Amino acid sequence: MNRREFLKMMALCGAYGALDRMSGGLFAAAAAGKPQRQPAKSVIEIWVWGGPSHLETFDPKPNAGKAYNGGYGDIPTNVPGIRISEFMPKLAQHADKYSIIRSMNHHTNGHETATYLMQTGRMPGDGITYPAIGAVIAMMKSHSYKGKLPPYIALTSNKGRFSENGFLSDRFKPLATGSNPNAAKFLVDGFTAPGDMEADHLIKRAEYARMLDTFSSVPGSCRELLEFEHAGAAAQTIIEGSDAKAFDLNLESPAMRDRYGRNKFGQCCLAARRLVEAGVPYITINASGWDTHKKHFESMQKIGPELDQGFAALLEDLSERKLLDSTLIWCTGEFGRTPKVDYGEPWNGGRNHFCHCFSTVVAGGGFAGGRVLGSSDACGERPASSPVSPVDLLWSIYELAGINPAAKLPNPRNLDLTILPVRKTPNKLRTLYREDV
Amino acid sequence: MRIFSYACCTIMLLCQLHASPFRQSAYFDNTRGLNRILFDFWTQKGINFPAPASDAVFLRRVALTAAGRLPTANEVKTFLNDPSPDKRSRIIEKFLHDPGYAGMQAMRFADMLRIKSEFPINLWPNAVQLWHRTIHDELAQDRPLNRIFYEMLTVSGSNFRVPHANFFRASADRSPQGLAKMVLLTVMGINPGKIPPEMIQNTALFFSRIRYKSTYEWKEEIVYTDYLPIELHAALPDGTVKKFTSPADDPRIIFADWLIKENPAYFCRAMTNRVWHWIFGRGIYPVADDLPLKNEPGNEPFSAEVQNFLNDEFIKNNCSLRHLYRVIMNSAAFQAAFPADFPEQTAYFAAYPVRRLEAELLVDALAQITGSYDRYSSVISEPFTFLPDHFRAVDIADGSISNGVLDTFGRPPRDAGTFTERNTASTDSQNLYLMNSATLFKRTNLYCRKLRKHKRQKAFEQIYLDILSRYPTAAEYKIFENYIRTSPNPGAALQDTVWVLINSKEFLFHH
Incomplete structure (x- = not known):
C-alpha cells in the first residue's frame, strides 16, 4: 500500500469510526428506554x-456409549440444569459467568479454511483476503485506545495460516509475543530490554546516533524517511515508558x-x-495441542x-x-x-476434524452467564436446535464491542466491502445478551 | 543544448559538499543508450541533471538490486581501489552473474506468481519446490521471458510434475473470470478492478475450458483444457474478435499467441514496468501493475520515450531479463545520487528514490553482518519443511514459510500477487525490533566479539565497511574518538557504534 492509499484508508477509518458511534447510538436507542450500556x-x-x-x-454425551464418549461422563455446574464434561471441574464452578453455544456449525473441515471462516465470516476464493476479527476490532477501536502497546496481541504465536490483518494496514497485524509466559522471564522481543544499560548511557548513545546520522538534513523533504523518524520516536517512547510492564x-x-x-x-x-x-x-x-487425531483421551489428560x-x-x-x-x-x-471415536490403527482412540456440530463459549462484555443456546443430537453429530453459524457468532461479538458489523470495511482497492456479509435474519445470539444490553 | 547541460551539471556539482560520501564530482556520459533518452527527456522537461552517486553507494545499489545482498567489505575495497574507467559496467555484469542473482529474481517472480503452500493458494510444498526451483534455474540461464510466459499460459499437466502448470494452479479464484483477472494482472499488468466488466467476461472465454482434476497423490492436481464442442466468439483486450469453431481449439493458446507473439506491446510494457519497479520501488507508470489499456491523464509513463526505448530493447534482446537489468543499471537514473538537489528531480528519476529495504533483504543483511542467521520452518503439517542453517531469507521458496521478523517488515503474503502486498512502510514494531530486540542484541554481540582482533580505528572502519559498505569519513572518525573518551571502555563504544549504524537510515534504506 502506498502512502496515498494509506492516508485515504485512514481517512475512511475515521469516517467509519464516526458512523460507528452514530450507529452505536441507534442500537442503544432501539433497546427502548433502557439505560445506555x-x-x-x-x-x-x-x-x-x-x-x-x-x-x-x-x-x-454421557449416554452415547463408549464408541462416542470414550467412557467419560459429565458433571453438574453451579447453574442448575447445565452439565459439562468431567474434564472441566473448575469451569463447572463458574458456569454462571459464561454461556454455551452447542449448535455451532459450518461446512469446512480444513484447519486453514475453517480458521479463516471463523475469523472473518467468509469463505476464501474471491481473491480478497479479509482481516480477522481482531484486526478489525483493533482498527475500529483505534480512536479510543490510547495505549502504547499494539492494539492486537497474540499470545504467543500467530495462527500463521493466513495474513491476519488481511488487506488492513500492518498497524493492525497481531503482535505475536513469542517466548513463554511460564518461563522464568517472559521475554517479549523488542519490548523487554536486552542487557541492563543505565539510563544515561542510553541518552549518550542516542546523542551519538544523532551525530553519526548522515541523513539528518533530508527527512523533511522525504516522506519515507519522515515516516521512519516518527516510527522510531514512537518506539523510543515505548522503550523508555512503562507500558511494556504489562508483559x-x-x-x-x-x-x-x-x-x-x-x-x-x-x-x-x-x-x-x-x-x-x-x-x-x-x-x-x-x-496448541488440540488437534488430537491420535490417542485423544491421553492428550486430554494434559490439555483438558x-x-x-x-x-x-x-x-x-x-x-x-x-x-x-x-x-x-x-x-x-x-x-x-x-463424536465417534476412531479406535482403529493408527489412531488408537483418536478424533478427527468435525465442522458439522461443535461448541463455543462466550462470556462477559454484555453476554449473560449461565445460559445455553442451541443443542446437539444424541451423539453430538448435528445441531438439534437453533443452529448457529460463524457469522452469527462474529456478528454478536462486533455488536457488543460497539461496532456495526454491517459497516463498510475500508480497503486499499476501494471495493464496496462490509465487515460481515449483511443478512436480514434476526441475530440468534441476542438471547445470550444481558438484559441491559 | 548538450553543452549547456554539461555546464548546468558542473555548476550544480560545485555547489555540493565535496566531503559527502554519497556523490562524486563527475558527470554521466549522456550520448548513448538509455542515458541519451533520459538526458533529452530531462532537458525537455527543464529538470536539473543528477550528479552521479559515489562508487560506494553505487556498488551497494548494484549488489542489493541484482543479488539481494550487501557487498562484502572486500568487494567494497577492491571496487573503490579499481582505477579503470569502465569499472561500473564491469561490476554490474559481475553481479548479474552473482550466485545470488537468480535467487533474488526468483523471489520477485514468486511474489508475482503467488508461490506458497498454504491458504489461499494451496500449492503444497511439492509444487512450491518444483515451481520455484524451475523459475530460479530458468532465470539463472536467462531463458527468454516470452518463452517462460508462453509456456505458463498454454501448458497442461500435473502441478507436481509439470512446473509451469502451476501458473493456473496458483489462483485463489478458479472461475474463468477469476483466471482472466489473474492473467490480466500478472502478464499484462492491468488492474482487473479498473477495466469494464464485459472485457473481463470476454477475456474469461479464453480460459473457460481450463479444468482441474485430482490424482491419488495427496493435493496433486492436473491442469488441462477440456475440449467442448461449442463455438465461441471472444474479443481480445485490444478489440480483435477471435472465433473458435473446432472443439480441438484451445482458446488459451489463441490468447497466448496474441499476447506473446502477435501484439507483444502489452506484455513488454508489463515486464519493463515490473523490472523498473523492482529496481526503483515504483514503475515507469505510477503503479507498475495498474497500467491502463490506453494511456490516460494521471496514468501515463513518466516518460513515453523511456517506456518505448525499454520495450524495444527488451524485444530486440530476446526478452532477456538480465539485459533489461543491464540497460537500466547502466543508466543515469540508476546511478543518480541521493538525496535530490531539487525536489522535482525525484518524480522524473533524476534522483535515486529512497525506500526501506525489503524484509528479506534486511534480514539477510543483518545475517551477513553478524554471521548469524535466522531459522525458518514451516507450520504446514506434511511434509515438514526445515531449512538448513545459513539460509538466505531471499531464497525461501515458500510464501507460507516465514518468521515474525519477516512479517514485521512487510513480507508479502502472496495471496493476490500485487505489488501492494509487499509493505515497505516503517512501523513502531520494526523499530522496537531494531532498537531493543534481545535476540538481535545477542547476534550483534557475536559480531562485536569478532571485532576485538582489530585495533580500534581499524575496527571502526570494519564496522562501516560491513554495515554501510563504505569507509568512514574523517569527521566520523573524530566523533567516534570523542565518544570513546566518554565510554566506560572501547568495547562498549564499538558495540554502540554497531547499534547506531544498524539503526541508521543509511543502512535501513535503499539510497
Whole structure:
C-alpha cells in the first residue's frame, strides 16, 4: 500500500469510526428506554487451535456409549440444569459467568479454511483476503485506545495460516509475543530490554546516533524517511515508558500465578488479564495441542486441565476485578472433533476434524452467564436446535464491542466491502445478551 | 543544448559538499543508450541533471538490486581501489552473474506468481519446490521471458510434475473470470478492478475450458483444457474478435499467441514496468501493475520515450531479463545520487528514490553482518519443511514459510500477487525490533566479539565497511574518538557504534 492509499484508508477509518458511534447510538436507542450500556472495551479470544472435542468440553454425551464418549461422563455446574464434561471441574464452578453455544456449525473441515471462516465470516476464493476479527476490532477501536502497546496481541504465536490483518494496514497485524509466559522471564522481543544499560548511557548513545546520522538534513523533504523518524520516536517512547510492564508476570504474586496454572496456557491467560488492564482492545490466546487425531483421551489428560484451570481463573479474576463486564471473552476452535471415536490403527482412540456440530463459549462484555443456546443430537453429530453459524457468532461479538458489523470495511482497492456479509435474519445470539444490553 | 547541460551539471556539482560520501564530482556520459533518452527527456522537461552517486553507494545499489545482498567489505575495497574507467559496467555484469542473482529474481517472480503452500493458494510444498526451483534455474540461464510466459499460459499437466502448470494452479479464484483477472494482472499488468466488466467476461472465454482434476497423490492436481464442442466468439483486450469453431481449439493458446507473439506491446510494457519497479520501488507508470489499456491523464509513463526505448530493447534482446537489468543499471537514473538537489528531480528519476529495504533483504543483511542467521520452518503439517542453517531469507521458496521478523517488515503474503502486498512502510514494531530486540542484541554481540582482533580505528572502519559498505569519513572518525573518551571502555563504544549504524537510515534504506 502506498502512502496515498494509506492516508485515504485512514481517512475512511475515521469516517467509519464516526458512523460507528452514530450507529452505536441507534442500537442503544432501539433497546427502548433502557439505560445506555458501554460496549466491551477489550476482547479476549481463546483460540483452541486444532479443534477441541465438544464432547470432552462443553457438550458431554454421557449416554452415547463408549464408541462416542470414550467412557467419560459429565458433571453438574453451579447453574442448575447445565452439565459439562468431567474434564472441566473448575469451569463447572463458574458456569454462571459464561454461556454455551452447542449448535455451532459450518461446512469446512480444513484447519486453514475453517480458521479463516471463523475469523472473518467468509469463505476464501474471491481473491480478497479479509482481516480477522481482531484486526478489525483493533482498527475500529483505534480512536479510543490510547495505549502504547499494539492494539492486537497474540499470545504467543500467530495462527500463521493466513495474513491476519488481511488487506488492513500492518498497524493492525497481531503482535505475536513469542517466548513463554511460564518461563522464568517472559521475554517479549523488542519490548523487554536486552542487557541492563543505565539510563544515561542510553541518552549518550542516542546523542551519538544523532551525530553519526548522515541523513539528518533530508527527512523533511522525504516522506519515507519522515515516516521512519516518527516510527522510531514512537518506539523510543515505548522503550523508555512503562507500558511494556504489562508483559512482566513477575509483578504478580506467586499465589496469583499458581491460580492460573503453572503452564504456558495458564500464564497466557494471566498475561491476557494484564493486557486487558493496560487497555489493549484485542488479545488472542492461541492454545496448541488440540488437534488430537491420535490417542485423544491421553492428550486430554494434559490439555483438558490446563484449559479448565486457566480459563476458570481468568473468569474469576476478571470478575473479582470488576472487569468482566467490560471484557468480552470467546472460546472456540475452528471446528470440533468427530463424536465417534476412531479406535482403529493408527489412531488408537483418536478424533478427527468435525465442522458439522461443535461448541463455543462466550462470556462477559454484555453476554449473560449461565445460559445455553442451541443443542446437539444424541451423539453430538448435528445441531438439534437453533443452529448457529460463524457469522452469527462474529456478528454478536462486533455488536457488543460497539461496532456495526454491517459497516463498510475500508480497503486499499476501494471495493464496496462490509465487515460481515449483511443478512436480514434476526441475530440468534441476542438471547445470550444481558438484559441491559 | 548538450553543452549547456554539461555546464548546468558542473555548476550544480560545485555547489555540493565535496566531503559527502554519497556523490562524486563527475558527470554521466549522456550520448548513448538509455542515458541519451533520459538526458533529452530531462532537458525537455527543464529538470536539473543528477550528479552521479559515489562508487560506494553505487556498488551497494548494484549488489542489493541484482543479488539481494550487501557487498562484502572486500568487494567494497577492491571496487573503490579499481582505477579503470569502465569499472561500473564491469561490476554490474559481475553481479548479474552473482550466485545470488537468480535467487533474488526468483523471489520477485514468486511474489508475482503467488508461490506458497498454504491458504489461499494451496500449492503444497511439492509444487512450491518444483515451481520455484524451475523459475530460479530458468532465470539463472536467462531463458527468454516470452518463452517462460508462453509456456505458463498454454501448458497442461500435473502441478507436481509439470512446473509451469502451476501458473493456473496458483489462483485463489478458479472461475474463468477469476483466471482472466489473474492473467490480466500478472502478464499484462492491468488492474482487473479498473477495466469494464464485459472485457473481463470476454477475456474469461479464453480460459473457460481450463479444468482441474485430482490424482491419488495427496493435493496433486492436473491442469488441462477440456475440449467442448461449442463455438465461441471472444474479443481480445485490444478489440480483435477471435472465433473458435473446432472443439480441438484451445482458446488459451489463441490468447497466448496474441499476447506473446502477435501484439507483444502489452506484455513488454508489463515486464519493463515490473523490472523498473523492482529496481526503483515504483514503475515507469505510477503503479507498475495498474497500467491502463490506453494511456490516460494521471496514468501515463513518466516518460513515453523511456517506456518505448525499454520495450524495444527488451524485444530486440530476446526478452532477456538480465539485459533489461543491464540497460537500466547502466543508466543515469540508476546511478543518480541521493538525496535530490531539487525536489522535482525525484518524480522524473533524476534522483535515486529512497525506500526501506525489503524484509528479506534486511534480514539477510543483518545475517551477513553478524554471521548469524535466522531459522525458518514451516507450520504446514506434511511434509515438514526445515531449512538448513545459513539460509538466505531471499531464497525461501515458500510464501507460507516465514518468521515474525519477516512479517514485521512487510513480507508479502502472496495471496493476490500485487505489488501492494509487499509493505515497505516503517512501523513502531520494526523499530522496537531494531532498537531493543534481545535476540538481535545477542547476534550483534557475536559480531562485536569478532571485532576485538582489530585495533580500534581499524575496527571502526570494519564496522562501516560491513554495515554501510563504505569507509568512514574523517569527521566520523573524530566523533567516534570523542565518544570513546566518554565510554566506560572501547568495547562498549564499538558495540554502540554497531547499534547506531544498524539503526541508521543509511543502512535501513535503499539510497
